[in-house]
Amino acid sequence: MLSRLIFSLFLLGYLVGTGIPVALAAGPSAEDYRVQPALPVFLNLGELPVFSLSGQDPPRVTADAAVLMEASTGQVLFAKNAHQLRPPASTTKILTALLAIEGGRLNQVVTVSPRAAAVGESSMHLFPGQRLTLEQLLYGALLRSGNDACVAIAEHIAGSEGNFVFLMNEKARELGASHSHFCNPHGLPAPGHVSSAYDLALLTRYALKNSTFRALVSTRYRGFVNPPWGEYHLHNTNRLLWSYQGADGVKTGTTSEAGMCLVASASRGGRQLISVVLHSDDRYGDTMALLDYGFTSFKNMTLVKEGQAFRSIPVTGGVVSAVPLVSERTLAVAVPVHRPPAVEKRFNAPAVLTAPLPKALPVGTLDVWVEGEPVARARLLTGRSVQRLPAYRLWWKKVRAMPPGVNIS
Structure with missing residues (x-):
């Protein structure tokens, strides 16, 4: 009940906030000088068409869609079917974790509902009535790729899974992910549950600015005891964290419809790159080829x-x-x-x-x-x-x- 009240107040504030223009109390405003509206720092010119800088010997990837993005600038260094609508599988959990981090506190205790515990496929094997912290559920969602953990998170943050999905789509639009529409918080197949390689890179770029998110997705292993329910040993499904120099995230995803997917990040020499491959025959090989290409063929130039x-x-x-x-x-x-x-x-x-x-x-x-x-x-x-x-x-x-x-x- 409390969570539903909080969600209702949040929605009311959102509608009011977006419907009432705010003016400066005194003095000239930016509108007086007819300047272009400011864009969020993390978007650069994200609404413009994706283009790919022509580096030397661009890689060939098996993925049906792929993007390589410079995290600090938002530039696309490589693109293949960047805006093609595709099922994102468990890479959906990037947005789920982001909303949980921004809307909750890591030490909050979450009670798992029967509905959350019943979610199948990849799971943490949660039980109805089980109590865990939001942080533990986030590790379960991002490392173990637990679908049950995602539903428990959604119900805790927004009162219901449906309310949470509404927030997911609002956040995606806010960040410029205009080719995305989410129907659930975990990425299991659902009609109309789609994103694109570019949108996933855009969402990840924003999420990586959050220190909590960075710490979660770069963790290789997390273990904890949850009495009386037992012990949890969570190993990250992203194998690049063990095999690629500088790898520091982000999330795998696999379903029969989406194929093998991977959103990855790596940092070297003060630069961070974000790679997205969707429906890949070799998601790790494709990702390493893209990251190598970005690190060797491009450099950052500070202009101002x-x-x-x-x-x-x-x-x-x-x-x-x-x-x-x-x-x-x-x-x-x-x-x-x-x-x-x-x-x-x-x-x-x-x-x-x-x-x-x-x-x-x-x-x-x-x-x-x-x-x-x-x-x-x-x-x-x-x-x-x-x-x-x-x-x-x-x-x-x-x-x-x-x-x-x-x-x-």
């Missing part, structure tokens, strides 16, 4: 650092004649290593601003194009506040600008 002044814009009516624009975040892009990269910066901002101006007001964007394709965006903010000149100084300034002989009486 967070807070770095990019250029100045003239200001009318202010105590100063111009205001510097600074980047809201560090902007880096992946570029091929075997040839000089074709990188272009495109500046988008008004030609002039009018005082007063607050500090950190979004007034423009810096777009980066690589190989003729848009790949990243950073908002440009005012680097300082600018007060408006007093009325008498504005009047005197206007008088001084008048041609000689003009009578102002």
Whole structure:
């Protein structure tokens, strides 16, 4: 009952939050300067078509659909049927775990319902009435790929599996996974339960920014005792964690319809790559080939650092004649290593601003194009506040600008 009340309040807050625009209390807003809306940092330009940078000797993969993504930039370094709708199998549990981490506390005690305990296929072998922590269930879902654990998590977070699935689809849309639709929290076959290689990479990129999620998916083994129900020994189904240098996640998935699937991540030399292969004849071989390709054929290039002044814009009516624009975040892009990269910066901002101006007001964007394709965006903010000149100084300034002989009486 309490969980259903919490879900109802959450839904009410969501609808109200998305339906009522919020305005600045005072002073000019970003809309006043007609700048493009800000995109979430983790998306870059995720709504644009997927393209694949042409590295040297791209790998051949057996998977029907595949994506290799640079985690820090969101760029796609390799794509094969990236937006093709496919059953995601247990890679669904990436989103389930993310919602559980964001919506619950790891030490919360969860009571397993008869419905959750009855879920078949891959499972933790839970029992009705069994009590475990949310953290233990998350290990069961991500390492053992327990379908029963996913339903127990869903019922705990949202009151029912149906409510939780609603939240899954809302979160997917929020993050830009526009080709995904989920019907359950575990990935067992269901009509209309689909995602894409690109969407799974996008969701994983966001999830990997969460330290708890990173710790869970990089764990090889987890054991715990749950009296009186016995001991659990959970081994991660992702074999890359033992066999590939730098492997640090994420999730396997297998059903007869989806085939062998794997969403994987690996980190080397300060870079992290995300690989997705769906319906693969050799998911580990495909994944290692993609990751090797990404690490050897590309490098990251930093174009602007967070807070770095990019250029100045003239200001009318202010105590100063111009205001510097600074980047809201560090902007880096992946570029091929075997040839000089074709990188272009495109500046988008008004030609002039009018005082007063607050500090950190979004007034423009810096777009980066690589190989003729848009790949990243950073908002440009005012680097300082600018007060408006007093009325008498504005009047005197206007008088001084008048041609000689003009009578102002």
